[in-house]
Amino acid sequence: MADECPKCPDGLPPWLATFADLMSLLMCFFVLLLSFAEIDAARFKKMAESMKDAFGVQREIPVMDVVKGTSVVMQEFSPGKPEPTPIEELRQQTTDVEKDFLQSEDQRSEAEEQQDLDIDVAKAAMQAQIEEEVEEQAEELQEMLDSEISEGLLDVETEDTKIIIRIQEKGSFPSGRATLNPDFFEVISKITDVIANTPGKIIVAGHTDNIPISTRRFRSNWELSSARAVTVVHAMLSNAAIDEGRFLIQGYADSQPLVVNDTSENRAQNRRVELVIQRGEDEDSGEVIKASEQ
Incomplete structure (x- = not known):
């Protein structure tokens, strides 16, 4: 009975499975890198040309605008218009009673200065009189x-x-x-x-x-x-x-x-x-x- 079973053909060599897994992992790694990176149009075109020469003819996609990175902040937020903040001015007004008080204070200070001047003059006169008596x-x-x-x-x-x-x-x-x-x-x-x-x-x-x-x-x-x-x-x-x-x-x-x-x-x-x-x-x-x- 064993002799009647057909002999199975030889399969792929064992190392090829390991190689296939390695290539798959490398492809996933590069795909992830490409998804994280920002695309530079000029460099992308050069890379596409080199890939065309290496793997065959590819369809050319016309690029009208330069591809730029997308900012999440710019998508979600927009700059607001600055509005000037009004400054409140506090101005003091003097009432009639306060004016009278200030005038009385000025008059009192002038009277005190005049009194001090009179005292100094009297002291000087008294000093001269004392020196004469001495x-x-x-x-x-x-x-x-x-x-x-x-x-x-x-x-x-x-x-x-x-x-x-x-x-x-x-x-x-x-x-x-x-x-x-x-x-x-x-x-x-x-x-x-x-x-x-x-x-x-x-x-x-x-x-x-x-x-x-x-x-x-x-x-x-x-x-x-x-x-x-x-x-x-x-x-x-x-x-x-x-x-x-x-x-x-x-x-x-x-x-x-x-x-x-x-x-x-x-x-x-x-x-x-x-x-x-x-x-x-x-x-x-x-x-x-x-x-x-x-």
């Missing part, structure tokens, strides 16, 4: 203390609204002590008679030279200068006509010399007690304000 009082002191000034015991000078009376150590204090010489009380009495009738703050400041001092009574020049200023104030307060609330006592030691402490003459000049009558700060402020208000 010069007259300084001249009166110089006439009363002419002999002491000639002997070099005192110096009287002015600085703006200040009268400065410098009491030198010569004739007033023994060296290194804070006790007034008995003969100098008469000089202090003359000064006090004039200062009692002169308004203003009285600053009594003691000064020394740069030679250190260290005794049982004074540990330094600071104590010596302060003690001499206190001694002068006590001598002046013997006159009941002068108010003790006007005094201000200061001790500077050798911190404010008049001249350089390089010779004995200069050091003697720096050893002093200064009486400074200060005008124009407190006692005249009320008069200036009253003058400006008038």
Whole structure:
């Protein structure tokens, strides 16, 4: 029976099936690439010509327009016409009440400026008057203390609204002590008679030279200068006509010399007690304000 069955003819070789599958896959791959790509007409025509030469004659399709890619955005959306956005203008209007208020504010500011100007003018006039009075009082002191000034015991000078009376150590204090010489009380009495009738703050400041001092009574020049200023104030307060609330006592030691402490003459000049009558700060402020208000 087996010999009676006809022999089947030989089929295609086995590798041909694998080759066919490979060609099919390559064709699908290129088809997908072609579907994803954008067609360039010029390059497509060249490719078609090369394919015609390779695979035979193809039908020619006339291309009227250049094939371009399609944009989804252009298909679904269209540009809108821009419309200008109106800008709202806010304008402030001033009412009559506000106008009156602004005018009153302007008038008030002008009045304040005029008042400040009047105060400045009154202060300048008062300053000039005080300086004139200071010069007259300084001249009166110089006439009363002419002999002491000639002997070099005192110096009287002015600085703006200040009268400065410098009491030198010569004739007033023994060296290194804070006790007034008995003969100098008469000089202090003359000064006090004039200062009692002169308004203003009285600053009594003691000064020394740069030679250190260290005794049982004074540990330094600071104590010596302060003690001499206190001694002068006590001598002046013997006159009941002068108010003790006007005094201000200061001790500077050798911190404010008049001249350089390089010779004995200069050091003697720096050893002093200064009486400074200060005008124009407190006692005249009320008069200036009253003058400006008038």
